Amino acid sequence: MNTGEPTLSAPSQEPSQALSCPQRHAMGEDPAKRAQILAGAGRVISRMGYDAASVNDIAREAGVSKGTIYVYFAGKEDLFEALMEETRERLFLALGAELEKPGPLRERLFSYASVLAQKLCSDPVIRAHRVMIGVAERMPELGARFYERGSTRGTRFLGSFLETHVAAGTLIIADVPLAASQFFELCMAGLFRRRLFAHMPEPPAPAEIDKTIRSAIDMFLTYYGAPGRT
Amino acid sequence: MNTGEPTLSAPSQEPSQALSCPQRHAMGEDPAKRAQILAGAGRVISRMGYDAASVNDIAREAGVSKGTIYVYFAGKEDLFEALMEETRERLFLALGAELEKPGPLRERLFSYASVLAQKLCSDPVIRAHRVMIGVAERMPELGARFYERGSTRGTRFLGSFLETHVAAGTLIIADVPLAASQFFELCMAGLFRRRLFAHMPEPPAPAEIDKTIRSAIDMFLTYYGAPGRT
Amino acid sequence: MNTGEPTLSAPSQEPSQALSCPQRHAMGEDPAKRAQILAGAGRVISRMGYDAASVNDIAREAGVSKGTIYVYFAGKEDLFEALMEETRERLFLALGAELEKPGPLRERLFSYASVLAQKLCSDPVIRAHRVMIGVAERMPELGARFYERGSTRGTRFLGSFLETHVAAGTLIIADVPLAASQFFELCMAGLFRRRLFAHMPEPPAPAEIDKTIRSAIDMFLTYYGAPGRT
Amino acid sequence: MNTGEPTLSAPSQEPSQALSCPQRHAMGEDPAKRAQILAGAGRVISRMGYDAASVNDIAREAGVSKGTIYVYFAGKEDLFEALMEETRERLFLALGAELEKPGPLRERLFSYASVLAQKLCSDPVIRAHRVMIGVAERMPELGARFYERGSTRGTRFLGSFLETHVAAGTLIIADVPLAASQFFELCMAGLFRRRLFAHMPEPPAPAEIDKTIRSAIDMFLTYYGAPGRT
DNA sequence: CATGAATGAGCTTTCATTCAT
DNA sequence: CATGAATGAAAGCTCATTCAT
Numbered sequence: 001m002n003t004g005e006p007t008l009s010a011p012s013q014e015p016s017q018a019l020s021c022p023q024r025h026a027m028g029e030d031p032a033k034r035a036q037i038l039a040g041a042g043r044v045i046s047r048m049g050y051d052a053a054s055v056n057d058i059a060r061e062a063g064v065s066k067g068t069i070y071v072y073f074a075g076k077e078d079l080f081e082a083l084m085e086e087t088r089e090r091l092f093l094a095l096g097a098e099l100e101k102p103g104p105l106r107e108r109l110f111s112y113a114s115v116l117a118q119k120l121c122s123d124p125v126i127r128a129h130r131v132m133i134g135v136a137e138r139m140p141e142l143g144a145r146f147y148e149r150g151s152t153r154g155t156r157f158l159g160s161f162l163e164t165h166v167a168a169g170t171l172i173i174a175d176v177p178l179a180a181s182q183f184f185e186l187c188m189a190g191l192f193r194r195r196l197f198a199h200m201p202e203p204p205a206p207a208e209i210d211k212t213i214r215s216a217i218d219m220f221l222t223y224y225g226a227p228g229r230t
Numbered sequence: 231m232n233t234g235e236p237t238l239s240a241p242s243q244e245p246s247q248a249l250s251c252p253q254r255h256a257m258g259e260d261p262a263k264r265a266q267i268l269a270g271a272g273r274v275i276s277r278m279g280y281d282a283a284s285v286n287d288i289a290r291e292a293g294v295s296k297g298t299i300y301v302y303f304a305g306k307e308d309l310f311e312a313l314m315e316e317t318r319e320r321l322f323l324a325l326g327a328e329l330e331k332p333g334p335l336r337e338r339l340f341s342y343a344s345v346l347a348q349k350l351c352s353d354p355v356i357r358a359h360r361v362m363i364g365v366a367e368r369m370p371e372l373g374a375r376f377y378e379r380g381s382t383r384g385t386r387f388l389g390s391f392l393e394t395h396v397a398a399g400t401l402i403i404a405d406v407p408l409a410a411s412q413f414f415e416l417c418m419a420g421l422f423r424r425r426l427f428a429h430m431p432e433p434p435a436p437a438e439i440d441k442t443i444r445s446a447i448d449m450f451l452t453y454y455g456a457p458g459r460t
Numbered sequence: 461m462n463t464g465e466p467t468l469s470a471p472s473q474e475p476s477q478a479l480s481c482p483q484r485h486a487m488g489e490d491p492a493k494r495a496q497i498l499a500g501a502g503r504v505i506s507r508m509g510y511d512a513a514s515v516n517d518i519a520r521e522a523g524v525s526k527g528t529i530y531v532y533f534a535g536k537e538d539l540f541e542a543l544m545e546e547t548r549e550r551l552f553l554a555l556g557a558e559l560e561k562p563g564p565l566r567e568r569l570f571s572y573a574s575v576l577a578q579k580l581c582s583d584p585v586i587r588a589h590r591v592m593i594g595v596a597e598r599m600p601e602l603g604a605r606f607y608e609r610g611s612t613r614g615t616r617f618l619g620s621f622l623e624t625h626v627a628a629g630t631l632i633i634a635d636v637p638l639a640a641s642q643f644f645e646l647c648m649a650g651l652f653r654r655r656l657f658a659h660m661p662e663p664p665a666p667a668e669i670d671k672t673i674r675s676a677i678d679m680f681l682t683y684y685g686a687p688g689r690t
Numbered sequence: 691m692n693t694g695e696p697t698l699s700a701p702s703q704e705p706s707q708a709l710s711c712p713q714r715h716a717m718g719e720d721p722a723k724r725a726q727i728l729a730g731a732g733r734v735i736s737r738m739g740y741d742a743a744s745v746n747d748i749a750r751e752a753g754v755s756k757g758t759i760y761v762y763f764a765g766k767e768d769l770f771e772a773l774m775e776e777t778r779e780r781l782f783l784a785l786g787a788e789l790e791k792p793g794p795l796r797e798r799l800f801s802y803a804s805v806l807a808q809k810l811c812s813d814p815v816i817r818a819h820r821v822m823i824g825v826a827e828r829m830p831e832l833g834a835r836f837y838e839r840g841s842t843r844g845t846r847f848l849g850s851f852l853e854t855h856v857a858a859g860t861l862i863i864a865d866v867p868l869a870a871s872q873f874f875e876l877c878m879a880g881l882f883r884r885r886l887f888a889h890m891p892e893p894p895a896p897a898e899i900d901k902t903i904r905s906a907i908d909m910f911l912t913y914y915g916a917p918g919r920t
Numbered sequence: 921c922a923t924g925a926a927t928g929a930g931c932t933t934t935c936a937t938t939c940a941t
Numbered sequence: 942c943a944t945g946a947a948t949g950a951a952a953g954c955t956c957a958t959t960c961a962t
Contacts, residue, residue, distance in 0.1 A: 594824020
């Protein structure tokens, strides 16, 4: 069932945490089974989209019965919301870690941009974005939260980082959130939107990412860098 | 039926050009009815997405019978493809017109960026993008063509414009397509993706667009402008 | 459109009889077009059956518009009835001709049986039977008339022939209609029903027909022949 | 729902065998419900034919929901195939039993022919034949199997029986399969085909069957009987 | 708790028929 | 008279959801 491809969701944790919840039998809701359902739903939904993925498909892919799904989730939409929350948390985890390491400004930005571009152009992230954007009209709160807590995560870390350097005098930025957005978009220029539309069928080669983010950092530091400090 | 909202598709041409086509009889498939169907489909699909919009809904909204739809289109997917083609052509029409007017470089970029940002952040365009991105996984060719002939249109005009200025010595750009993408993304920084995810429910205020594109143009010209020429 | 296969109906007469009906324009119903429709209907219906053949299919195959069919026929069922009448008359035409030629009894029966078996096991006749039998439950009068005027035709000629020989003393038959049926069935033994069920996909080879009807005639004359007269 | 008429399919077993299957739970697809669906399908299809019988009609007649039908069968055609298999097995069951009883040749043939003619001219068998023949053009394999395993069943038993008598010297037959077919057709002469076409609306009266099979047996034994042994 | 058979509303599509041209 | 666009009903089939086991 699992084709091994990267998917929206793949926790696939074993039902092993029995110890952390000794009285399992009497109180229902095995978290491992919940994760199993989410994993199956993630694979199916990332492949077919929310509407085209039937609960039947999800049950089959997850290896549970249809009824079980309704034990863990109130309905298809509820399952979907949970999936999107889980996916967002997992995919965008630790995106700012590179910024916390020591090192000169340009190197830090480069490390961060590398991880960012590589991650955001990956198949699982692109698929999650497609699914989320595809239903954003009907589920605007879900979409907003996805952006707020997901996409923003990257730029928020970056924002703090930039603030620090502004305070240190190495960067001169009037509108830090705008600058963070600009850095982010520059790093994705010609990559992310093409990926979303399937105009670029495969993730970009490292060389292409490298070229793009070097130019982005150059432009960014040229504009925001304090003269003689970078 | 027509709710008056901006939609994916709104040809809404009256069936009035009887004069321009005197031999109406025996000529098959009335193009006005085709447009009427596409308009209805555009409204419904932009509201609900491709999968959730039923042919029934579309027929009701378009004011035709379900059967009629199958006279004009081979099926739901065929109708959808025609809708996306039509929508793309209509929405992205004449996006580069501002660049062809005379005037200094910075003013031309500003005019262009204004139209671009205002248009791309408008509800109809955002909805069309959501729909298209939402099905890009299953219909990658359609998605790629949408990007190729739609999104690219803006940057292609911009590319030619930049080339001209490179030739004239007013800009120094090694990789013009990359620069075009960068300009495009900078103009949308903090706007377009937020709109897609419904994190920004309404189109941005003119002031916000203004602030964003001014910063974008500044950064762009600072980096690519020939010293002493801008 | 016409695949050249043998079909239920293939009059395919040219619209040439204009002379026999000089005032065509004012009184409607061109018999050639009627035949054209029946021919198309015959091809389609013999291939797909009455229910599965759509009026659309028939119109396309006949090369006329759907509306035209309703000028010549009151509806699909009326068209079907006309088709069955026409088909029956055409397919079973001149089935008794062999019996009217001169010659000894056994030779006449052999000639007759040859034509009968070859004709009744042919694709067009088998297909017409399948179609007719398939709807006999819902249209019993049509089925009865088909049998009465079609299948009976063969045995009626045979009946007269047998009567003659009974009168002449060459045959001794108490129940002539029964004897005619018996002769008929003996000639088809192991052939006709297998053909109907598609257990015998192709018409039987001449040798198989020959073997079958020789045995049939032998048995028939052994039983009904006047001793010393055959 | 069940009109009480004889039909294609009438298993009508009550869901009462709970005892014979104690572990009913968790064993999937209830065979009683499957039989119930087949019974309903048999009634509707024998009345209207395969194409004219809608899945809706079948569901209503069977007393199940449309969806349930698709739990037990892959589609309408699959249901139909199962119905034809089941019908064939049931209708033609134990057709040769009469031949296995002891008794003189002529009496055995008479008993067999009686059962055969009465059964084959009955409404359920005629209807099953009409349905099967009606779709034989489109489903030739199904038709061939129906003939192979159904119609043949009668003549195969008869064939063995004849072989025995040939070996015993009571019959002299060169081509036993042909002779079996001949016997079969002679017994149905003037009955079966008329029934198929609805030219004979009701099953033949016993007297008519009696007359027909007596003549058939007479002719058969006159031709194939060993002189002085019958 | 887990199951999957059962449901009926709803899906996309095709139908026989009509009628303005 | 011939056309084929238009129609509403109905086709085969799938859906999300429920519930007895």
